Amino acid sequence: MKSQGIPSTKSKETPAAKVWIGAGVISAVAASLCCISLLLAIMAGASGVVTAFSWLEPLRPYLIGLTALTLAFAWYQKLKPVNKKDCDCNTNTKPNFMQSKNFLSIVTVFVAVMLAFPSYAHVFYPQAQGQQVAANKANVQTVEIKIKGMTCAGCEGHVNSEVNKLAGILKVKTSYANGNTLVQFDKSKTDVKQIEKAVLATGYKVTEVNKQ
Structure with a gap:
């Protein structure tokens, strides 16, 4: 006589679903890694290394x-509907959180936030304000500096x-x-060389300097 099998309490969660959830999170983070690394580098005081992940930007x-x-x-x-014939789960058993729709919803929201990160990353950077000086108009000068290595709005900030x-x-x-920055300044207080030096301190490359 065959003994009655005890219904399994394990939910039939396919390994493929878990793998694809992980892949989605990794690819979302990678898509914004340039801006994320920029923010972390600034917080750590090592802004010169921010271009390390710029090669990922074309892959975004x-x-x-x-x-x-x-x-x-x-x-x-x-x-997707589960075929009861193929299901070895106990329908009265509540799946654990990692297998729930709530967890997948949280992952989806996290991924959306990561993908949108470059569009709002600049709000996390120090918002230093320009010096509001009463300069003699004769001392006001504008310079355009061409920059290589910027990949998102966070780089602008x-x-x-x-x-x-x-x-x-x-x-x-x-x-x-446009790959540039336009700077209006009082040449009696600073000069183009100092401005170029400040741009280089970010880790980006200056390709051209045009005085206007």
Whole structure:
């Protein structure tokens, strides 16, 4: 006589779902790693190393696509109907938190926050204000510095912060899309060399300096 088997209390959570959830988190973090490393480097006082992950920036669209694909598959695995014939689970047993929809929801929100990080990263950087000086108009000068290595809005905030530390800075406008920064300053208080030095201190490369 065959003994009655005791129903398993293990939820049938496929290993593939867990792997894809992990892959989604990793790819999301990698997609924003340049800006994340920038913030960590500034906090650690080692801003010169921020370009170490700039090579990842061209891969960002692919990493975002991989993230969307992995999470979509994870949700499919979680929401698809389970064939009762193939299920060895006890329907009265509540799955643990790591296997729940709530956990997957939290992971999804975390991934979304990571993917959007470059768009709001600048708010975490020191917001040094330009020196509001009453300069003689004859001393006001503008310089355009071409910069290589900026990859997101956070990089703009980094350059602005460093340049604004100098005395006599009236206005700074940095664009990672254009790869430059426009600096208006009082030449009686600072000079182009000092501004260029401040940009180089961020870890980016100055490719050209144009006085206006």
